[in-house]
Amino acid sequence: MTDFAGLESRFGAGNYAPLPVTIVRGAGVYVWDEAGRRYIDMMGAYSAASFGHCHPRLVKALTEQAQRLDTISRAYFSDQLGPFLVKACALTGMDAALPMNSGAEAVETALKAARKWAYKVKGVPTDRAEIITAEGNFHGRTISIIGFSSQTQYRDGFGPFPPGFTRVPFGDASALAAAVTPDTAAFLVEPIQGEGGINVPPPGYLAEAARICKANNVLLLCDEIQSGLGRTGRLLACQHEGVTPDGLMLGKALGGGMLPVSLFLARREVMQVFTPGDHGSTFGGNPIASAVGLAALDTLIDERLIERAATVGAHLLDRLSAIKNPIIREVRGRGLFAGVELHRNMVSAGTVISRLLQAGVLTKDTHRNTIRFAPPLIIDESQVDWAVDRLTEVLNEIAASTVQA
Numbered sequence: 001m002t003d004f005a006g007l008e009s010r011f012g013a014g015n016y017a018p019l020p021v022t023i024v025r026g027a028g029v030y031v032w033d034e035a036g037r038r039y040i041d042m043m044g045a046y047s048a049a050s051f052g053h054c055h056p057r058l059v060k061a062l063t064e065q066a067q068r069l070d071t072i073s074r075a076y077f078s079d080q081l082g083p084f085l086v087k088a089c090a091l092t093g094m095d096a097a098l099p100m101n102s103g104a105e106a107v108e109t110a111l112k113a114a115r116k117w118a119y120k121v122k123g124v125p126t127d128r129a130e131i132i133t134a135e136g137n138f139h140g141r142t143i144s145i146i147g148f149s150s151q152t153q154y155r156d157g158f159g160p161f162p163p164g165f166t167r168v169p170f171g172d173a174s175a176l177a178a179a180v181t182p183d184t185a186a187f188l189v190e191p192i193q194g195e196g197g198i199n200v201p202p203p204g205y206l207a208e209a210a211r212i213c214k215a216n217n218v219l220l221l222c223d224e225i226q227s228g229l230g231r232t233g234r235l236l237a238c239q240h241e242g243v244t245p246d247g248l249m250l251g252k253a254l255g256g257g258m259l260p261v262s263l264f265l266a267r268r269e270v271m272q273v274f275t276p277g278d279h280g281s282t283f284g285g286n287p288i289a290s291a292v293g294l295a296a297l298d299t300l301i302d303e304r305l306i307e308r309a310a311t312v313g314a315h316l317l318d319r320l321s322a323i324k325n326p327i328i329r330e331v332r333g334r335g336l337f338a339g340v341e342l343h344r345n346m347v348s349a350g351t352v353i354s355r356l357l358q359a360g361v362l363t364k365d366t367h368r369n370t371i372r373f374a375p376p377l378i379i380d381e382s383q384v385d386w387a388v389d390r391l392t393e394v395l396n397e398i399a400a401s402t403v404q405a
């Protein structure tokens with residue numbers, strides 16, 4: 001049998017440390033390895049696989065469009081992009097949308113829009129615009145984005161970084177208010193931090209942040225690349241607090257698990273700063289991406305996956321919270337977006353996810369020694385139960401051996 005893991009390790013760049021499993025097939029909430037062993041996917045490709053693997057409707061949208069028209073660039077109109085943008089705007093309540101590919105590109109687009117808005121609309125002096133970000137943020141991996149990361153490893157060795165960014169503690173509205181200056185263009189925030197450890201801010205935080213932004217003529221930019229599109233039981237996580245941002249980033253699940261599709265959406269006043277030649281992307285909004293993006297949005301609504309994430313997600317959080325084990329420090333989350341933080345001095349989350357892999361459950365650790373659960377939104381309660389039972393067993397075994405030692 002070909003040593004696929006070895007090939008990746010020898011010829012790859014080493015910027016990932018995959019778990020020792022080679023996945024060759026997927027369907028719904030399950031994937032299979034080379035030996036035909038089945039795993040339940042509780043990771044959901046960091047929320048990119050929200051529709052489950054190889055969803056027939058999305059496969060159909062992808063393959064039919066691939067046979068009709070592929071990439072033409074944005075030098076011409078296509079019959080696919082318009083309907084996709086209309087749908088995205090209608091669902092989110094935004095006026096306009098700018099298509100990119102990766103999530104990081106959508107964030108870069110938001111940063112460019114906010115800066116240009118600050119100069120052209122707000123009247124900030126040239127090159128003085130500031131963007132406020134949150135501690136523990138994750139917005140992607142470009143140089144400017146990692147420049148305002150609070151993770152030392154993400155920045156180490158990659159400087160110098162562009163200026164114009166500051167950071168305030170996540171979940172602290174008064175710190176945001178204190179950080180705003182006349183030159184502040186925007187506050188960029190994840191309504192629930194994903195990579196940072198599935199961090200749910202205190203109730204009222206986002207609404208208060210929105211109020212502070214409005215009072216100071218500062219744009220509220222919500223990065224919903226991971227928390228959006230039904231993940232938390234609402235279309236957007238910011239809707240839990242009745243907040244409509246000035247700019248919004250979507251990605252990950254927007255590509256239906258098929259290919260990278262991202263959007264920066266905004267109010268007209270913000271989006272109108274872009275003129276021809278200002279910004280762009282060769283593949284952004286290409287016909288295949290547009291067809292898949294539209295099918296993903298339609299599937300989300302038609303299959304009532306947002307409602308499903310709310311009910312099955314509540315079940316997941318109930319089940320996780322009910323696990324009685326001294327190793328668990330905290331269970332956090334909303335909808336089908338949950339984190340189980342473990343006491344660092346007792347066990348590393350990495351050890352637990354390796355044991356879960358052996359037990360047939362795919363997941364991944366994230367910051368704050370936390371195990372992440374972001375399964376496809378199509379998951380049902382019995383599948384959740386099965387995965388939580390495996391977690392319970394693994395934690396019990398570890399707790400028992402810790403006591404013996």
Ligand SMILES: *Cc1c(COP(=O)(O)O)cnc(C)c1O
Pocket residue numbers: 046101102103104105107138139140141190194195223224225226227251252
């Ligand atoms: C994953 C993620 C990104 C970056 O998306 P890529 O497609 O990996 O570039 C940005 N913001 C958030 C909140 C994310 O979770």
